[in-house]
Amino acid sequence: MRICSLADLAPGVALRVDTVSPPIAVFHTEDGEVFAVDDTCTHQDASLTDGWLEGCEVECPLHASRFDLRTGRVDAPPAKRGIRTHAVTITDGDVHVLISAAEPNLPPGVSY
Numbered sequence: 001m002r003i004c005s006l007a008d009l010a011p012g013v014a015l016r017v018d019t020v021s022p023p024i025a026v027f028h029t030e031d032g033e034v035f036a037v038d039d040t041c042t043h044q045d046a047s048l049t050d051g052w053l054e055g056c057e058v059e060c061p062l063h064a065s066r067f068d069l070r071t072g073r074v075d076a077p078p079a080k081r082g083i084r085t086h087a088v089t090i091t092d093g094d095v096h097v098l099i100s101a102a103e104p105n106l107p108p109g110v111s112y
């Protein structure tokens, strides 16, 4: 699915996309790479779009878990389960995301 023009997603910025369920977060790193992951932290109900982007990691705004945007791996607790990642392609200056067929790792009590 087309997300936006790359020109509209400045480096260091994240975009929450809630037209899919569960919502996803698309990040444009300072190094110019674009990554997409599920927006909801796997620990509790927090939006990773509101977190802090540092290199290829995002830090959750609620309890500071860090996730590697390349793999979804947890780099810092308290989250234990990785975040689902989605394939990103840039075509003709537009950001496209292919939503993963894997089950999302939503936190307890959260459903979409």
Ligand code: FES
Pocket (backbone or CB within 6 Å): 041, 042, 043, 044, 045, 046, 060, 061, 062, 063, 064, 065, 077, 078, 079
């Ligand atoms: S909600 Fe993300 S670390 Fe707790």
